[in-house]
Amino acid sequence: MAANTSKTASRIILAAGSMMCLWVAAALTSALSQVGWSVSELASQYMVAIGMVKPLHTLVDYYTHIKGIEYLICVAFFVAFPVFFKYVNKAPKTVAAIK
Secondary structure, three states: HHHHHHHHHHHHHHHHHHHHHHHHHHHHHHHHHHHHOOOOHHHHHHHHOOOOOOOOOOOHHHHHHHHHHHHHHHHHHHHHHHHHHHHHOOOOOOOOOOO
């Protein structure tokens, strides 16, 4: 009895998963056809829709965005360079020779 219930449950889960996969494939195909089969355009529209990327309409918006990224790169360099410099210029280890 328990084995029969287990088989029934697994068949229901498999059917639900198959239906979900078909729905996802249909939704993705529909979305791609609306943007002219361009995956990058679909990804761009998705990221704008969820707020991950904000559209840049003016040169000032673009420059402000780039300036912020530039400051992050500078801070990362100012942290990484002294660490790298110490790593490169550390004294070599001496190894005792076995006689």
